[in-house]
Amino acid sequence: MTSTAPIIDARGVWKRFGGLAVLKGVDLSVAERELVFVIGPSGSGKSTFLRCLNRLEEPDDGSIQVDGIELLSPKTDINAARRRIGMVFQSFNLYPHMTARQNVMLALRKVLGQNKDQAATVAARALDRVGLAERMDHYPAQLSGGQQQRVAIARAIALEPRVMLFDEPTSALDPELVGGVLNVMRELRQDGMTMVVVSHEMAFAKAAADRVVFMADGQKLEEGPPAQIFEAPQHERTRAFIRQIDRH
Amino acid sequence: MEDFLFAFLNWDIVTQAWPILWRGFAYTLALSAMTVPLGLAGGVALALLATSGPWWVRLLAAGWTDFFRAIPPLVLLVFLYAGLPFAGIDVGAWGAVALGFLLNTGSYYGEVLRAGIESVPRGQMEAARSTGLTRGQALAHVVLPQAVRNVLPDLVSNTLEVVKLTSIASVVALPELLFQARQAQNATYNATPIVAAAIAYFLLLWPLVRLVSRLENRAMAGR
Amino acid sequence: MDGLNNFIFSFFNLKVMAQYLPLVAQGLALTVVLALLIVVCGLALGLLLAVLRSFGIRPLNWLIIFTVDVFRALPPLVIIVLLFFGLPAAGMSVSGFAATWLSLTLVLMAFAEEIFWAGITAVPKGQWEAARSTGLTFLQTLRMVVLPQALRITIPPLTNRTIAITKGTALGSVVGVAEILGAAQSAMSFSANPSPLTLGAIAYLVLFVPVVALGRWIETRFAWKR
Numbered sequence: 001m002t003s004t005a006p007i008i009d010a011r012g013v014w015k016r017f018g019g020l021a022v023l024k025g026v027d028l029s030v031a032e033r034e035l036v037f038v039i040g041p042s043g044s045g046k047s048t049f050l051r052c053l054n055r056l057e058e059p060d061d062g063s064i065q066v067d068g069i070e071l072l073s074p075k076t077d078i079n080a081a082r083r084r085i086g087m088v089f090q091s092f093n094l095y096p097h098m099t100a101r102q103n104v105m106l107a108l109r110k111v112l113g114q115n116k117d118q119a120a121t122v123a124a125r126a127l128d129r130v131g132l133a134e135r136m137d138h139y140p141a142q143l144s145g146g147q148q149q150r151v152a153i154a155r156a157i158a159l160e161p162r163v164m165l166f167d168e169p170t171s172a173l174d175p176e177l178v179g180g181v182l183n184v185m186r187e188l189r190q191d192g193m194t195m196v197v198v199s200h201e202m203a204f205a206k207a208a209a210d211r212v213v214f215m216a217d218g219q220k221l222e223e224g225p226p227a228q229i230f231e232a233p234q235h236e237r238t239r240a241f242i243r244q245i246d247r248h
Numbered sequence: 249m250e251d252f253l254f255a256f257l258n259w260d261i262v263t264q265a266w267p268i269l270w271r272g273f274a275y276t277l278a279l280s281a282m283t284v285p286l287g288l289a290g291g292v293a294l295a296l297l298a299t300s301g302p303w304w305v306r307l308l309a310a311g312w313t314d315f316f317r318a319i320p321p322l323v324l325l326v327f328l329y330a331g332l333p334f335a336g337i338d339v340g341a342w343g344a345v346a347l348g349f350l351l352n353t354g355s356y357y358g359e360v361l362r363a364g365i366e367s368v369p370r371g372q373m374e375a376a377r378s379t380g381l382t383r384g385q386a387l388a389h390v391v392l393p394q395a396v397r398n399v400l401p402d403l404v405s406n407t408l409e410v411v412k413l414t415s416i417a418s419v420v421a422l423p424e425l426l427f428q429a430r431q432a433q434n435a436t437y438n439a440t441p442i443v444a445a446a447i448a449y450f451l452l453l454w455p456l457v458r459l460v461s462r463l464e465n466r467a468m469a470g471r
Numbered sequence: 472m473d474g475l476n477n478f479i480f481s482f483f484n485l486k487v488m489a490q491y492l493p494l495v496a497q498g499l500a501l502t503v504v505l506a507l508l509i510v511v512c513g514l515a516l517g518l519l520l521a522v523l524r525s526f527g528i529r530p531l532n533w534l535i536i537f538t539v540d541v542f543r544a545l546p547p548l549v550i551i552v553l554l555f556f557g558l559p560a561a562g563m564s565v566s567g568f569a570a571t572w573l574s575l576t577l578v579l580m581a582f583a584e585e586i587f588w589a590g591i592t593a594v595p596k597g598q599w600e601a602a603r604s605t606g607l608t609f610l611q612t613l614r615m616v617v618l619p620q621a622l623r624i625t626i627p628p629l630t631n632r633t634i635a636i637t638k639g640t641a642l643g644s645v646v647g648v649a650e651i652l653g654a655a656q657s658a659m660s661f662s663a664n665p666s667p668l669t670l671g672a673i674a675y676l677v678l679f680v681p682v683v684a685l686g687r688w689i690e691t692r693f694a695w696k697r
Contacts (some may be wrong), residue, residue: 056374079377079381079382082379083379085378086378086379087375087378089371089375091369091371093371093372093374093375094375095376095390095394096394097393097394097397106376106379106390107381110381110385110389111379111380111381111385152375155375156378159380314684314687315676315680317679318638318676318678318680318683319672319679320638320642320675321638322641322644322652323641323652323668323672323675326656326668330656330659330668331481331659331668331669332665334482334665335477335481335482412544412547415546415549416546416642426548426549429552430552430556437560439556439557439560439561442553443553445549446545446553449544449545449546449549450541450545453544454544457540458540460543461543464585464589465589
């Protein structure tokens with residue numbers, strides 16, 4: 001882990017909205033095959049930071065390298081870079097006018113330039129991986145929230161990204177649907193996918209994360225293995241946050 | 249009653265005027281086939297500028313749209329047809345109609361499509377961009393199809409208005425249905441050709457009116 | 472430079488403009504009167520038809536729907552021409568002003584009826600049932616419970632439609648009404664210069680830009696509650 005270069009290397013990332021600084025120089029490096037969990041109170045900037053990692057938010061300052069490519073350089077083809085960075089959103093953001101399979105196929109055809117048959121095969125395989133082979137021809141409105149989120153994961157992994165970003169992937173789901181999505185994420189991890197996850201699923205973090213990062217007020221306050229962060233947090237803010245989470 | 253029938257529903261006159269009216273009807277169809285795509289193209293361009301340009305482009309697009317929605321289309325047409333030649337620019341009747349409809353109808357379609365694009369959640373664009381699609385690809389494949397669906401009643405209703413509006417081309421002597429009916433009326437001293445033209449318009453557009461009405465009721469009930 | 476001078480001489484000829492300003496101003500006044508008459512009569516008739524339709528008398532409703540469809544399908548200019556050039560053939564003659572007023576009133580009536588009716592049907596059935604269960608009559612329920620809710624959601628589409636139809640007053644120029652366009656056109660032929668037309672366009676902008684902006688504002692203002 002120490003010998004290879006990190007696959008994500010973000011340094012001094014600043015982001016302001018108007019006069020308000022939401023990120024105040026955040027650093028994060030993620031090694032290949034690592035699963036990093038980012039936690040923190042709402043308004044801590046964790047989602048904004050995640051969205052900077054594929055430049056959906058434009059950072060005001062800092063540098064972000066993903067797989068050796070500097071994202072913030074004007075010379076970088078951001079669209080080519082993004083296909084190596086999969087993203088899963090809290091609200092799924094499936095295209096409602098396309099079936100599950102068409103959702104997955106769109107970028108395969110338009111970004112990777114695959115023909116229709118190729119894309120259909122790759123999409124079918126990706127949907128099979130998330131356990132939705134039978135629902136391929138359903139429209140999003142005909143799927144449960146959990147199934148929709150799994151389609152969204154399939155849409156991202158079909159492009160064979162080097163990194164997957166998850167922005168609160170289960171917080172819009174009814175409790176009984178969360179398990180299916182977490183199972184898919186667990187399998188991805190077993191297959192060696194590098195993942196950065198912003199989420200409140202603490203049990204999942206304890207079981208699956210390699211490292212937990214705690215953010216507050218636009219800064220990274222502490223990080224470490226889950227056991228350390230959850231059992232023996234160093235920082236007072238972290239302790240307060242963990243106590244509050246545990247009460248639920 | 250007989251006088252009325254003689255003046256308004258005179259079958260002899262209908263058969264006499266039939267060839268002229270038929271040519272006018274075909275001309276109206278051709279005019280519509282030209283003006284609807286022209287207006288749509290202008291509308292898409294305006295809507296894209298009004299939703300994704302920098303702030304001054306948006307402002308300009310909004311001003312442009314309001315300007316051409318405030319000017320009655322007939323005023324625009326007369327200006328292009330009868331005014332411009334004074335400055336040495338003669339675009340002719342066809343050119344005046346094409347340009348006038350591009351400006352007027354384009355503004356209306358633009359306003360409808362702008363509302364449609366704004367009704368598509370931002371996450372759709374973000375999801376598409378996160379998979380590596382360019383802004384143009386995301387607009388074409390993800391945002392615009394949803395935008396069009398969301399404002400379909402308004403789009404169809406606007407199209408109905410465009411077809412009706414082609415009747416003002418009669419003012420610049422393009423031989424469409426209304427113009428031909430007026431010619432026939434002048435030749436026969438009888439109102440029947442105009443009544444026949446009205447019936448033809450009604451038969452052509454009634455299905456569209458029914459469709460709009462159904463779509464609008466569904467949209468209103470869904471609120 | 473010559474081209475620019477020519478352009479200014481043609482379209483912004485202040486001398487011609489000053490000369491024909493009174494004529495175009497009279498046109499503006501006539502347009503305002505015509506527009507107000509159309510708006511008041513058209514909206515009132517449209518509301519009347521929508522209320523009549525809510526009684527649910529089958530044959531009457533068919534008649535209303537058909538009438539509305541006719542005036543939504545026919546181009547306003549066709550109706551104006553039909554009334555102005557057609558009626559004299561039956562021994563009845565109407566002025567250009569009356570033909571324009573009547574035609575556009577009927578068109579606005581048709582569109583307004585459709586919008587009012589859609590608004591009435593959009594009010595949930597439970598509102599009717601709740602009001603009737605407290606002993607209100609049909610008309611009381613319609614007037615005090617249903618219409619206030621219906622009118623609110625009809626305001627944005629109604630505003631836009633009213634603006635579009637009121638702009639149709641320019642069609643009156645075809646049948647000799649000296650409203651803005653008519654006045655500007657005759658001034659143009661007197662002076663052999665299109666500057667009066669520019670003046671006319673400005674008059675329309677003065678009249679309608681505020682209304683269009685108001686419509687846009689109303690649309691956003693009433694949209695957020697959807």
